[in-house]
Amino acid sequence: MPGRPSPSPAVPRTAPTDATDPTAVVVLRPEEWLARSAAHRERIEARTAPLLELHGRGERHPVQDFLFGYYTHSPAALARWHPGAGVVLADPDGAAAAAEAERDGAPHRGGWRHLRTTEAGEIPGAEPDGRPTVGWTVDADAFTADRATGIAFTAELLERTAARPARLGCFGLHEWAMAYRSDLHGVRHSRLPLRLGAEGTDAVVESQRIRCTHFDAFRFFAPEARGLNEGADGVLPTRAGMRDMEQPGCLHAGMDLYKWAYKLLPWVSSDLVADCFDLAWDIRALDMRASPYDLRGVTDLAGGDYPPVRIETPEGRAEYVRAQRGFADRGQALRARLLAALAPLLGDDARD
Template identity: 45%
Template sequence: MVTTAPDPVQMQAPVEVLSEAELDRRRDAHEARVDAFVAPHLARRSERVKHPVHDFLFTYYSQRPAQLRRWHPGHGVRVPASRARAYAGLKGYVVDPDGTTTVGEAHVRAQRPLLEALVRLLRATAARPANLGCFGLHEWAMVYGLTPEEVRHADWPLRLGAEGTDRVVEGHRIACSHFDAYRFFTPAARPLNQLAPSAGDREAHEQPGCLHAGMDLYKHAFRLTPMVCSDLVADCFALARDIRETDMRAAPYDLRALGFEPIRVETAEGKRAYADLQRSYAERGAPLRARLVAECERLLAVADG
C-alpha cells in the first residue's frame, strides 16, 4: 500500500534524487544486462524445455525473472516524481509530499531480523579460510545409490554410469559444508559425509571456497531488495551463473551435448582444475560478500536511527 506521509527519520537523512535521465539509463542498462539470461530462460519455459544448468537460478531460488529484471535504486536514493508511479505501489516504498518515492525507514526497521542474521552469516563465512578439497562431490552424493531413472536430471546420462558413479563416492572423502547441498544427499550418502550441517548452524560451517556459498550471494542480495541497489543483485547473479556452470561440469552428468565439457573430478587433473576454479570464485566472491556486509551494516544503522 502507498504511504503518503513522510517518514520522520527518513526526512532527516540526506538522500540522492535521481534525475529522469540517470534513472532511465541505469534501469535500461540493468534490464539489458539481465535479459541476456532471463530471455532465454523464458523462451525455454514457454516451449517447456528444461535446461539442467541455466534454469537453476530461476527455479531453485525464489526470485522470479520479472523480479530480477526490475531495477531498484536502493534505500537512500529517491525516484523523481515523474517516474514515481512505477515504484509507488511496490512493497517498502513511500511517497513523500514532493512526489518523490524511496524505500521507507519503516520497511528497513522491519527487516532488522533479516539484516542481523545475514550480516552474522556473511561475516562468519568471510572470516573462514577457503576449503578447496571437496571437489564438487556433493552432486555425486545426490545420485549415490539411485538408478538412472531416479536421479534429478534423468534426461541426461551419468558419465560413468550408476555403478561407476557410486564407486567414485565410495572411494573419496566427502566433506560438504553447505546445508542446502547436503540436504539433497541420498539417504545412503549422508552417513558418508564428514560433516552434518543443518539449517541452524550455517555460521559454523559455511566457507568461501564452497560453490554453493558463492551462489548464495545472489540469494542474500535479492533478499535485501529493494533496500539495496539492483546493480549489486545483478553482480551476484552473474557470479552465481558462472559458478552453476562449473558446479554442473563437475557433476556426474554428461552434458557435452549442451556444450559443457566435464571437469573429471574423479581424476587428479580434474581435482586440480576444480580447486583452481574454486579459488577463483572465492576471490570473485570476496568483494561481493564485503559489499553485502557493508549494505547490511548501513541498513542496520538506519534501523537504529
Template identity: 45%
Template sequence: MTVLDPLDVEARAAAHGARLAPYVTPHLARRAAGVKHPVHDFLFTYYNFRPGQLLRWSPGVPAGDPAVEARRPRIEQVHELLVATASRAGNFGCFGLHEWAMVHGAEPNRHPMPLRLGAAETDRVTESHRIACSHFDAFRFFTPSAAGRNTLSPGPTDRPAYEQPACLHGGMDLYKHAYRLSPMICSDLVADAFELAWDIRILDMRAAPYDMTGWTLDPTGEEWTPVAIETPEGKAEYVAQQRGFAERGAPIRAALIAECERLLG
C-alpha cells in the first residue's frame, strides 16, 4: 500500500477536477437552462454516475478493505465480462448500423433531429447491410422490424458470450465498469474511461442516420460532420476510427482487469 502525502492528494484531486470540468460544466449549464444535447449529455443521463461523483478524486483502496468484500460479486462480474471481451478478436464490419436499426420503420425518431437521408432511404440502407450487433444494450433498442435482421441474439444475462473489443458501445461501457469499481480504484482510470467514452459517443452519432447540422462538438467547438457509412469512403473512415478506439480501449480494459484481480486478491 502506498501512503500519499496530503499535498499530493490535494494536487491530484485538483488536477482531476480541472481535467473533467470542460465536460461537466457545460452539461450542468445546459441542465440548469433546461437544454438537452443528444450527444454530450449521454454519458451523464444514460450512465448512473452523477457529475459530482465524476469530479471527486479517489486514490483507490487496498485489497481486503471491507468495502471490497461487500462488493465482491460485482467485481467478479465485471472481471468475467472484461476478460471474455479481451479474449476475442474485434468485429470491424458492423459500421455503426445499430443506430440505423433503432429507427428502422419507426416514426417519430428517437432524437429531435431529422434523418439525414429521409425515412425511406434510411430503411433501404439498413436493409441492404448485414447487421451483426453483439451488444445487448444497443440491440434492445432495435425496432421490431430490425431486430429480426440481426445475425446475433445477445441477451441481458449472456454478455460474456457476445462482447467484443471493437464494439463502440462496449468501449463506452468501460466507463461504466470503471465507475462501478469507484472509489475502490483510482479515479484517474475512471477519467481515462470517461474521455474514451466521450470520443466514442461522438463517432457513434456522427455515423448515425441523423442530420446533425448546426450542432458542434463542444468543448472543442468543431463543426459537426457526418460519417456517411452508406458510402465506401464513410465505411473506411468509420473502421479507421473504430480501430483507433479499440486500441485506446485495450490498455484501459487491461488496467480494469488488473484492478479487479488486485481487489479480489
C-alpha cells in the first residue's frame, strides 16, 4: 500500500523536475510561475479552442470530442497549471494567485483540491534576504489520504504494462468489430458513413484475426464479433484482468495514460499531463483513420484532414504497425515518468 512521503528537511532549489525528490523543494518566484502557468494555458488552448468554438455552434467533432467524452477531464481543468509535488509557488501576499485567476477568468488557486499554503518558516532560506517563503504547494497528506487506492492501482498497472512486450498485430480492428453487423445494430458514429459499406466492413472483420487486449474497447464490440476476438493467447480482456493484460502496443492503453496522469493531479505536473494528452490526441487520430469510417470532409482542427489507413490491405497494415510502434515507444517513456513521479508515495511492499 502507498505511504505518505517521509518527512525530511526542505532544501530549496531553483529548477523543477517531474520526478519528485522528497528531500528537496523547488521554489518558483511569482513572475516565474505566472509565466509558466500562462504558457501551459496557451499550449492547451491551441488544442481545445477550435473544439470549443465548434461546440459553441452546436457541433461536435467526430474524432477529438472522444478525449472530452470518454475521458472526464474538462478543457478548463486541463488548462490549469500544476507544477507537481515538491514545488512551492511563492506568493507572499496572495497577489500572484489573484492575478492568475483574473487573467484566466478561472477559479482562484486557493479553491483547487489538494493544495495548501506553506507556513512562514517551513522553507527557510529560500529568499535571498533570508525571509521565509510563503506560497502554494501540494498537500501531500490530503492527496495520499484521498487517493491511496488509486495510487496503488495506477502504479501496479503502469509497472506491469511497461514490463510486457508490445503486441503490434491488432491493426485497429476493434473499431471494425464495433461496427460489425451494422445492419442489425447501427454504428456508434452515426453521422459518418462506413468507408466500405456494411457488407465490406463485415467482410474485413470476418477475414482478419482480431486480437484486442483492451477491455474498454472489447466491451463495445457488436455481440456477433465478441466470439471472433482471440485476445492475448486465447485470454479475453475483462475489467478485473486489466493488470494482467494491458500491454504497451495497445493504442487505447496509450491513450489511457492521459487518464492516469490527470487523476494524479496535482501530484504530477501539468507538463506531464499535457504530454500524455498530446499522445492521446495523436493516437486518437490514427484510431479513427484506421477505422471503418469515411472521414472525408472532417478537418483535424488545424486545417488538415484524416487520410485513411486502409488496414484491409497489406500496405495499410504495415503503415498502421509503423505508427503503432512509435506510439508504443512514446507511451513507455511517459509511463516511466509517471512511475518516477509516483515513487515517493509507494512503500517498499507496494513495489514487490
